Amino acid sequence: MACNESAQEVNVKATFFGPNMDIRPEHPPQTDENTAHVVSQFPLCPSDDDPWDFDQVNCKSPGSLYEDLEHIDSPHVLDKFFSTLTSRAGRLAIDVAYLGNESEAQSVADAVIQQHKILRAHAFGTTGRLWYNATDGSQADSMTSTPGTISVQANITTTTARIRLVQDAVSTRVLEGLLTSILILSLLSWYTMPSTKLLPRDPCSIASVVALLADGDILDLLPPNAQQMTDKELEKLFSRGTFHMQTDEGGRLGIRYKDA
Numbered sequence: 001m002a003c004n005e006s007a008q009e010v011n012v013k014a015t016f017f018g019p020n021m022d023i024r025p026e027h028p029p030q031t032d033e034n035t036a037h038v039v040s041q042f043p044l045c046p047s048d049d050d051p052w053d054f055d056q057v058n059c060k061s062p063g064s065l066y067e068d069l070e071h072i073d074s075p076h077v078l079d080k081f082f083s084t085l086t087s088r089a090g091r092l093a094i095d096v097a098y099l100g101n102e103s104e105a106q107s108v109a110d111a112v113i114q115q116h117k118i119l120r121a122h123a124f125g126t127t128g129r130l131w132y133n134a135t136d137g138s139q140a141d142s143m144t145s146t147p148g149t150i151s152v153q154a155n156i157t158t159t160t161a162r163i164r165l166v167q168d169a170v171s172t173r174v175l176e177g178l179l180t181s182i183l184i185l186s187l188l189s190w191y192t193m194p195s196t197k198l199l200p201r202d203p204c205s206i207a208s209v210v211a212l213l214a215d216g217d218i219l220d221l222l223p224p225n226a227q228q229m230t231d232k233e234l235e236k237l238f239s240r241g242t243f244h245m246q247t248d249e250g251g252r253l254g255i256r257y258k259d260a
Contacts, residue, residue, distance in 0.1 A: 008038050010032065012029040081115070212245070215252040221237075221257055243255055
């Protein structure tokens, strides 16, 4: 059997994910069939001495495509191509008995074509690319083995809902200066603030609370039998006014009651 091969180039729209620019199976590249055109030659073969140096020969010959296959030992006398085709570790793994069976001729032919497509896809994947040259920034085109450049249009889409705020160095320094000034002025204001005590004693201690009651007029308003009155009766007694803290003419601070 013989193959009459031709190669085409076509533009695709691909979606890359993450910093590694991965192509996910659920988002395969979409081809633009209107851009398909037949190329004049197949990718050039890499040199045996230097895989980055392309020989001026064409890789269209199946012999050059199969010669790098690893030979798999088998009890049958098979070349590299058919030993791979019948290997149990291979993707197709046809039965070696099919090779001499006329009724399986079509199955063998389909398997041969399928394996050849796989090998041809590998050849395009390794040699049909633009290789970056780190020495001068140019790119070598393995289709023509001539320096070239490539320009690709791309859109970047951020899928996260998180909004990130970025500011330049000048704005950062200005903001730091303002915050530092506020801190210094706040400490200076606290240090120079007069320390006049608003209350003559700590209102949180029991003795201070008793003193506030004694210096006020609450005890004067209680009836003689106040110790026998219930909480509701005391609440009713003072329910018509308000309590407040006030100093008397002698300057004593106490809790006083003012009737509404």
